[in-house]
Amino acid sequence: MATDTRKRRRAPQLEVESDPGGMATELLSQLARRAAVEFATQLAPLGLTPAQFAVVDFLVNNGGSATQADIARSVGVEQPTMAATLRRMERDNLIVRVADPSDGRQSFVSPTAPVKRKRARLTAAHERAEANMLATLNRSEQAELKRLLHKMAVAEDRPKLRSA
Numbered sequence: 717m718a719t720d721t722r723k724r725r726r727a728p729q730l731e732v733e734s735d736p737g738g739m740a741t742e743l744l745s746q747l748a749r750r751a752a753v754e755f756a757t758q759l760a761p762l763g764l765t766p767a768q769f770a771v772v773d774f775l776v777n778n779g780g781s782a783t784q785a786d787i788a789r790s791v792g793v794e795q796p797t798m799a800a801t802l803r804r805m806e807r808d809n810l811i812v813r814v815a816d817p818s819d820g821r822q823s824f825v826s827p828t829a830p831v832k833r834k835r836a837r838l839t840a841a842h843e844r845a846e847a848n849m850l851a852t853l854n855r856s857e858q859a860e861l862k863r864l865l866h867k868m869a870v871a872e873d874r875p876k877l878r879s880a
Contacts, residue, residue, distance in 0.1 A: 749870075760842040762834055767791075767801050768810060769838060771826050778834060781814075781826040836853050 739799050755766045762773065770791045775782060778790075779796060788798035805811045813823040850858045 747849075751845070754848055755842070755845040758845040759838070762837055762841060763808070763836065767793075768805055768843070771798075771801060771805065771825075772810070772831055772835075772838065774826050775811075775825065776832070781824040783816075783822050783824060785822075787825060810875070 729760075752766060755769075759766060759769055771787055774787055774790045778786075782790075784798055784802060785795065787802075788795050791798065793801075802811060806813060809828055811825050811827055813825055816822045816824060850861070853861060
């Protein structure tokens with residue numbers, strides 16, 4: 717029986733005081749870091765990073781191809797960051813680029829066939845990461861947390877008390 721000799725990334729331990737009245741922003745930051753490590757750990761055996769997963773997920777869920785600008789906007793990163801991500805993905809045979817016949821300055825990005833075949837396993841890795849992150853909450857608490865996070869995520873025009 718073969719053993720897995722790869723080192724597994726461990727999620728950082730969250731130092732939480734017994735008083736839940738601390739700063740929510742600090743707790744959110746700590747949980748975001750832990751979630752990022754957990755997601756990266758689940759994706760690593762499939763050869764993708766969370767940033768690459770975001771690109772593939774966008775492409776698969778939006779017709780199979782898109783421009784670099786469309787992907788950058790969707791993922792929420794700057795164009796140079798997306799350009800570097802796509803270069804690495806192309807090098808690793810995760811995406812292909814096809815020149816736009818009507819505009820030679822841009823190209824359409826699509827996932828490769830091997831990545832498309834991994835789609836179910838990528839989704840399962842995403843689901844495992846979420847299940848691991850939410851494991852300490854019951855179903856009702858998970859639903860409430862998701863509801864509150866969604867409320868915060870979509871509140872673009874929320875009132876601000878102060879600005880620096």
